[in-house]
Amino acid sequence: MKWEDLRRSSNVEDRRGMGSPGRGGGSLPSGSGGGGIINILLMLLMSRGKGKWLIIGLLVLFMVAGGGSALFGGGGTTSTEYGNSGVVFEDTTQKAEQGDQVTDAEGEFLSVVLANTEDYWTQHFAENNLQYTPPKLVLYTEGTNTGGCGIGSSSAGPFYCPADQTVYIDVSFYRDLSQKYGAPGDFAMAYVLAHEVGHHVQQLLGTMDDYQKTIQQNPSIKNELSVRVELQADYYAGGWSKYVEEQGILEEGDIEEALQAAFAVGDDTLQKESYGYVVPDSFTHGTSAQRQEWFSRGYKYAGDFEQADTFSQSIE
Ligand SMILES: [Zn+2]
Structure with missing residues (x-):
């Protein structure tokens, strides 16, 4: 992805090097x-x-x-400005470090990817007469407090916390992807972030609430439903990838990198831990083949909401 000259997001909070809340x-x-x-x-x-x-x-x-x-880094209330929309909101759950500047290449890249998903989803929501509010992205090392999903630990991989509408990523997962899971390349990591943003889209559209209510009524279908939630997040990541291509900034091999990552983080490859309340990444994700299939569909249909229903059709 040709990303160096693109806009950075103002919704990134860098907590790297702040230590782990569980220690000391x-x-x-x-x-x-x-x-x-x-x-x-x-x-x-x-x-x-x-x-x-x-x-x-x-x-x-x-x-x-x-x-x-x-x-x-605990308490405190600050307001954060969204990059494009001019909307200001009061964040009472997490302290945003004002003036945080992400200056390393990995952090900057994720900031660009997040900003690009903001542009895509703002536009895509508007086309469907909806209003998009972007998630926050917290970069951390080892472990960090979340606003309602317990302590995030890097051993569990990237995740989205619906309670504070924030994506948490330990940037070392970048290296894990390429070295441990055999999915190298910048777009592999871009896919991972776009997938987590996909969960945020589900949160905004009410899919997460529906999911939570349904499994409370019927716990026995939790795993099956969780797979469908995950595959839809992959579909949304694929939709964003199409948007990247339309901007002319997709590079040769990027889609293959994303597909390789989707394969690498399938259920049969990667296990993740539980955080308590509604973090679907703690549960079941679907097989590598299913994940590739739904990412590809999202790409093919450019994230069209009409084609995004992973719940009422076969996901084989
Ligand atoms: Zn997920």
Whole structure:
């Protein structure tokens, strides 16, 4: 994909290098949000205990080592501006680091892909008399807090959290794709992000809610329904790929890279962990062949909603 000169998204939050919320910080009070460790330090400084300097030293070491950064990134409310639409919303669940600049090639690439999906889906929704609100993308390493889907862990791969409408990606998955799963190339990673954005589209269209309600009533069909949700996200990723081609920025071999990735992350190849409430990537995805088939259909029909029904037809 010829991406270097394209628009970057303003909906990316870079949390890489902030450490894991599950480590180190667990034993310290975090209820007070960012002030947790600072408060402890102040209390210790005012106290008379003989061992206070040792504890203060250890706490400072802990902070310098980065172990407490997740605590400091905790609360807070900021507003974020969407790139094109001019819509401003208040985000009360996650703190967006203002002025975050993604400057490495992998981060920049994902930012461009996200921006391009924003353009595509804004246009595609408008054509169907719908309004698109883009998801956020959080880049992280090891683990990170989500706004309603527990702690995201990189061992589980990229995922979408419907509760905070955010895609979470540990960029090291890029290397996993090429080295572990045999799906190299930039468009393999682009497909992965476009698939997660596909889940966001499902969230906006009510598909996620329908899915959740249906499996609550009938838990026995959860796996089958989950496959259909996943295949539809692949279909949407294929639709976006067609849009990339129409812009003249698709490179030779890109679609093959996406198809290889769709194959590599099929159920029979990749297992993922559970996050609790509605993260379909925790469940069943369909076989590699099914995933390739529905990605190809999305590409063929340019993401046409009329052709996107993976629920009421055979998915063999
Ligand atoms: Zn998925």
